[in-house]
Amino acid sequence: MMQWTTAESSLGTILLGGNSDGLCGLWFEGQKHTPLLLPTWRNDRLEIFEETRMWLDIYFAGQEPDFTPRIVLNGTTFRNSVWNELLRIPYGATITYGELAKKVGCLSARAIGNAVGHNPISIIVPCHRVVGSGGTLTGYAGGIDRKKALLTMEGVSM
Numbered sequence: 001m002m003q004w005t006t007a008e009s010s011l012g013t014i015l016l017g018g019n020s021d022g023l024c025g026l027w028f029e030g031q032k033h034t035p036l037l038l039p040t041w042r043n044d045r046l047e048i049f050e051e052t053r054m055w056l057d058i059y060f061a062g063q064e065p066d067f068t069p070r071i072v073l074n075g076t077t078f079r080n081s082v083w084n085e086l087l088r089i090p091y092g093a094t095i096t097y098g099e100l101a102k103k104v105g106c107l108s109a110r111a112i113g114n115a116v117g118h119n120p121i122s123i124i125v126p127c128h129r130v131v132g133s134g135g136t137l138t139g140y141a142g143g144i145d146r147k148k149a150l151l152t153m154e155g156v157s158m
Helices: 047-060 077-086 097-104 109-117 144-153
Strands: 003-009 012-019 022-028
Touching (some): 003 047, 077 109, 097 109
16 A cells, blocks of 8 residues: 655655555655645655655765665556666766667657656656756756756756
8 A cells, every 4th residue: 555755855845655665656746747646644654754765865965875765666668667777877977868768779759758757756766867968958847947956966067
């Protein structure tokens, strides 16, 4: 059964969704593609939420966390392949949508953009590290200002 809670960050309230298997969702409050209805069961003390809050505290303190909370990616085979590739982008680095498309063997930039935009575990599955050609800041479900702030926090020059 999915449960939820919140975490606070310098960029706003973050919604966390998860269960005993791991973290299933992490969204900025009000971002695109957030579930319209959260489960009715709120649990602020679920182990995965405590682990995720610790990760977020380290990250928002401007440091690279040395662990990744247990995550559960629930998507299509294609989306899961894109999200797993996002996990390979190093802290402080970026990749273009075109480069990401080549890595997963996809010819459709629109399909890549759609999969990246529907990433259910923002920040930890670092969709903010995907940029347009030439390093332009394009698309981020949490808002371009947040994308820029996250990249800046990681030391990426914008």
